[in-house]
Amino acid sequence: MDGDRIEEATLANSPVDEISHLALDIGGSLIKMVYFSTGSEQSTDKTQKNSSKDSHGVSGGNKHRNLLNGRLYFLKFETSKINECLDFIQSKQLRCRGVQHCGFPASDKNIIKATGGGAFKFADLFKEKLDISLDKVEEMSSLVSGANFLLKAVPSEAFTYVNGQRNYVQIDHNDLYPYLLVNIGSGVSMIKVDGDGKYERVSGTSVGGGTFWGLGKLLTKCKSFDDLLEMSHQGNNRVIDMLVGDIYGGMDYLKIGLSSTAIASSFGKAISENKELEEYKPEDVARSLLRMISNNIGQIAYLNALRFGLKRIFFGGFFIRGHAYTMDTISVAVDFWSKGEAKAMFLRHEGFLGALGAFMNYKLVEEFTNSNPPVGDLNDNGIIECCVQVSS
Ligand SMILES: Nc1ncnc2c1ncn2[C@@H]1O[C@H](COP(=O)(O)OP(=O)(O)O)[C@@H](O)[C@H]1O
Numbered sequence: 001m002d003g004d005r006i007e008e009a010t011l012a013n014s015p016v017d018e019i020s021h022l023a024l025d026i027g028g029s030l031i032k033m034v035y036f037s038t039g040s041e042q043s044t045d046k047t048q049k050n051s052s053k054d055s056h057g058v059s060g061g062n063k064h065r066n067l068l069n070g071r072l073y074f075l076k077f078e079t080s081k082i083n084e085c086l087d088f089i090q091s092k093q094l095r096c097r098g099v100q101h102c103g104f105p106a107s108d109k110n111i112i113k114a115t116g117g118g119a120f121k122f123a124d125l126f127k128e129k130l131d132i133s134l135d136k137v138e139e140m141s142s143l144v145s146g147a148n149f150l151l152k153a154v155p156s157e158a159f160t161y162v163n164g165q166r167n168y169v170q171i172d173h174n175d176l177y178p179y180l181l182v183n184i185g186s187g188v189s190m191i192k193v194d195g196d197g198k199y200e201r202v203s204g205t206s207v208g209g210g211t212f213w214g215l216g217k218l219l220t221k222c223k224s225f226d227d228l229l230e231m232s233h234q235g236n237n238r239v240i241d242m243l244v245g246d247i248y249g250g251m252d253y254l255k256i257g258l259s260s261t262a263i264a265s266s267f268g269k270a271i272s273e274n275k276e277l278e279e280y281k282p283e284d285v286a287r288s289l290l291r292m293i294s295n296n297i298g299q300i301a302y303l304n305a306l307r308f309g310l311k312r313i314f315f316g317g318f319f320i321r322g323h324a325y326t327m328d329t330i331s332v333a334v335d336f337w338s339k340g341e342a343k344a345m346f347l348r349h350e351g352f353l354g355a356l357g358a359f360m361n362y363k364l365v366e367e368f369t370n371s372n373p374p375v376g377d378l379n380d381n382g383i384i385e386c387c388v389q390v391s392s
């Protein structure tokens with residue numbers, strides 16, 4: 001399992017035998033998992049049969065429907081280590097004393113909602129190893145339903161990042177659309193969202209998270225994504241980037257709005273200096289790379305927002321990782337290009353939009369109880385409390 005130690009701690013406390021529905025987003029780099037758990041023994045106390053005015057009961061024709069209080073849990077694995085994901089699901093399945101016990105139809109047990117390219121690529125593997133069929137959910141539609149769910153259900157989900165400060169944004173449900181969703185995964189998809197299920201993928205770029213991680217690995221020889229991010233944190237991009245001041249003899253080029261410290265050419269200094277790669281500090285290389293990619297995505301996002309007159313841009317995907325410098329660069333790029341007109345916003349469950357969207361496809365979630373996880377990164381606490389509806 002990927003090194004989210006706090007998520008693991010959460011898991012350790014989580015009621016492993018009560019897992020019911022689980023959804024996956026199998027991407028080019030990471031597998032994201034969302035699952036619902038009712039929470040150990042108390043679940044049966046909380047499970048309430050439909051009855052007249054019971055706030056947890058829903059009347060549905062002749063059917064009885066139960067509402068179960070529980071939590072959505074979030075986990076991720078590296079796609080290249082898919083066996084860890086399979087082992088995890090297998091261990092949960094063995095311990096799931098039943099789907100029946102949780103009130104879910106047994107037939108659901110061997111079908112998992114899954115999105116992302118891996119839902120196609122690894123379908124046979126899931127069937128062979130776990131006898132599980134992947135019920136494929138379209139990737140863009142999953143991203144959109146995941147984002148819409150979060151923006152409506154979780155009060156402190158979206159935030160701006162300005163001058164090193166997170167400012168949480170209250171979303172008015174009646175004024176959410178339209179917005180631009182920029183998902184920075186291995187590659188980048190830009191989606192104009194006009195409502196629930198109403199969206200259009202308007203652009204994308206192959207220069208995304210996979211580029212940062214792939215090039216970063218080659219150039220710095222670092223072993224993990226987190227190391228690369230940490231290095232970028234320590235580095236100084238001015239060592240490698242050619243700045244406007246480097247070209248203009250230390251002066252600003254104000255006529256076209258460029259200060260002397262603006263990057264004129266990413267990695268441009270490497271042309272004239274007679275240095276080998278080894279002579280640059282890996283930290284500086286990582287910093288220039290992160291800045292180049294974040295800036296580029298911020299700019300393309302802004303241009304697409306401009307194309308469609310969108311004022312709000314939400315950035316998701318695991319490239320961001322709640323990383324200060326990444327968010328700062330993207331925010332500055334959007335602010336700079338839009339002259340302050342458009343706002344870059346980030347999502348606390350950034351990387352789980354697709355997996356959540358696939359989960360939403362079960363059409364179970366009925367209401368959100370205390371669905372506002374404590375403010376902080378998802379790594380601190382990504383659980384969302386909610387109430388799901390089941391028929392019996
Ligand atoms: N632990 C990690 N291992 C690999 N990549 C990571 C990790 N954490 C963040 N990333 C970044 O997130 C990107 C993948 O983001 P994600 O939204 O999961 O996309 P995908 O669906 O393509 O896997 C990677 O390309 C990398 O830039």
Ligand SMILES: CC(C)(COP(=O)(O)O)[C@@H](O)C(=O)NCCC(=O)O
Nearest residue numbers: 027028185186187188189204205206
């Ligand atoms: C193909 C993808 C939708 C796959 O999603 P991912 O696994 O990267 O999250 C994405 O990588 C993408 O949008 N790439 C950019 C392709 C382009 O528009 O040029």
